Amino acid sequence: MNCNCVRDNESRIADHYTELLGTPATAQAKNVAFMLGSKVSEAAYLPYAVKADKPGYRGAKGKEVSMFFSFCPFCGKSTEDEPAKA
Numbered sequence: 001m002n003c004n005c006v007r008d009n010e011s012r013i014a015d016h017y018t019e020l021l022g023t024p025a026t027a028q029a030k031n032v033a034f035m036l037g038s039k040v041s042e043a044a045y046l047p048y049a050v051k052a053d054k055p056g057y058r059g060a061k062g063k064e065v066s067m068f069f070s071f072c073p074f075c076g077k078s079t080e081d082e083p084a085k086a
């Protein structure tokens, strides 16, 4: 991710629920994975349940496969590594 939307949203959600509930609350984004590329980064993904009549795919939840977002779902910025600045 080339933005801080996911982490910024954690703070916003924690603040919102702290006020709503009247007690300190925390929020942690799910579906965020560490990526090892030219640098360590984080990427958000959307899991899908694939169901088929094959071992590993038959359960009620099916087999989970994930697709990573190419763009931040909040601000639209590309999630690709930005080219190094000269």
Ligand SMILES: [Zn+2]
Pocket (backbone or CB within 6 Å): 003, 004, 005, 006, 072, 073, 074, 075, 076, 077
């Ligand atoms: Zn963003």
